[in-house]
Amino acid sequence: MSRLGSIGAKLYNGEIGYDFVAKRKFWYGVSILITITAIVGLAVSGLNMGIEFKGGAVFNTPKTSISAPQAQEYAEEASGHPAIVQKLGNDTLRIQVSELDTAQATEVKNKLAKDLNMPAAQLDAELVGPSWGAQIANKAWTGLGIFMVLVVVYLAIAFEWRMAVAALIALIHDLTITVGVYALVGFEVTPGTVIGLLTILGYSLYDTVVVFDGLKEGSAGITKQTRFTYSEIANRSLNATLVRSINTTIVALLPVAGLLFIGGGFLGAGMLNDISLSLFVGLAAGAYSSIFIATPLVADLKERDPQMKALKKRVLAKRAAAAARGESPEDDGPEQRYSAEDDADDDGPVPGAVATAGAPVVTAPRGGRGRGRSSERRR
Known part of the structure; x- marks a missing residue:
């Protein structure tokens, strides 16, 4: 197994991981700074509209x-x-x-x-004539609006409304950055640019939906245990798909970079710049938002839920009690599935939970209610 594959396996199993959710405020700040820069560039420089839009x-x-x-x-x-x-x-x-x-x-x-x-x-x-470009722009805005509505409805039905809101914010983030880069760089906006902007929406959602799917599965029955918070499970879902997200993004960026830097820059085929720049910036921004924006936002919204607040208090109280006794959470025994009876003594893990600061490394669930427990627990 390659080194990257080994790292990916360890991330997936929760043996190593970066706590994206805990450091979300830093990445929120970075995103806000980038977004403000893009908006200022758009307000000051404006977009260099192509002849199709101006006539x-x-x-x-x-x-x-x-x-x-x-x-x-x-x-x-x-x-x-x-x-x-x-x-x-x-x-x-x-x-x-x-x-x-x-x-x-x-x-x-x-x-x-x-x-x-x-x-x-x-x-x-x-x-x-400028009317042709105006028709393209109007149809593009209509298509964008329909796309946004369909995405929100689908995610709200397939997952939950918090994930739909987080995905929508991530999409707006990606579009704002891409348009802002066009304003700052001064590249001409053509129908190809519009096509590129609409194309990146799907790429932006791809990794986000993959993480959300893992998060939905991993958080099933979360309130029936007191070992992990929702944010820790969200972080594990994110780490489990991190290498995959990086690999797919790099593979997608390589041909687009060839069009932009070699075709448009080195060879001077300037007509390639309009679509390749939007694809390049949009793909990079989409990968960034799926990792640093969408999932942490879901965790933020979910932690406001009264059940999740109560769960977090129980988890922290249990860890404090274990620390006072000089024990670690692993002393509770091996992992098991949730059941109503296990809620009191917390035998059940969160499927796919992540190892974070103060939390144990997660292993695969094991069957058997009493198997593997310490003699003190069995008494």
């Missing part, structure tokens, strides 16, 4: 030796508006000029063809 004209040149910066200068002089120029693989240029109507586009085309020293007939021009 304008796109000019495609034949093969030319003129550089992209020189063509950009010519386009801005001819139009009086900012221009975006991309050099394509066959030495042709794609020139975008926003906020042009039909008459202006024709005039700019003639001036630009003269500056580029080519016949105007060879300069292909396309006029893009």
Whole structure:
């Protein structure tokens, strides 16, 4: 078994683990700081909307030796508006000029063809109206709203409302960060960007739902024991899927990083930047939120429940009593399933509970009510 596989097995069995839930306030602070930075960047810089949303004209040149910066200068002089120029693989240029109507586009085309020293007939021009981009944006917002509602309903039915709320907050967190990065970096927002934003929603939920499923199973019958709190079980569920989450995120990020840094950056295929940046940032933010935001939020919300508050008091009281006697929680004997009779003397463990500070390492449940108990317990 590889070293990473060995670490994953130990995390799953509760032999080692990082207490994400106990340190949640620190990670909440980090998330709030990142989110505020993204919002400030969005408010100050705004989004660099593409021509599809603002309207304008796109000019495609034949093969030319003129550089992209020189063509950009010519386009801005001819139009009086900012221009975006991309050099394509066959030495042709794609020139975008926003906020042009039909008459202006024709005039700019003639001036630009003269500056580029080519016949105007060879300069292909396309006029893009802003209404098309507005339709895309409206449909994207509609799709996003429907998606959010369906997610909340599904999680509330399949799990519980607290998990639905935590997942929704994590999704909003991921979208805010991704949009904020676009504002700070200044990349153009195109329909490809919208597609990327909608795509990352599923990735953002994937790891979160896996952890929630383990948490639901591990917390079944939790109030029938006094060895572990809800937060400790939540932490174990998170640690059990940690290596899996990291591996799947890295595998997903590698091809996207290739598109962004090699295709868009090194090779200069700027059209790849719009979708690849949203995917890259969204995937990274989704993995972060599923580990540091969603599950700790569920634990926070759940610990407000009166039953969980009472359970936590019983757990802490029992540990304090055991510490006063110089005993450890393991002295109560091996793990067993919950039963109503076991509630008083706490023979039952939490399935999948995590070893945390002051708590024992969890082993697999064993059958037999009296088997393995100390003679003092049997008396």
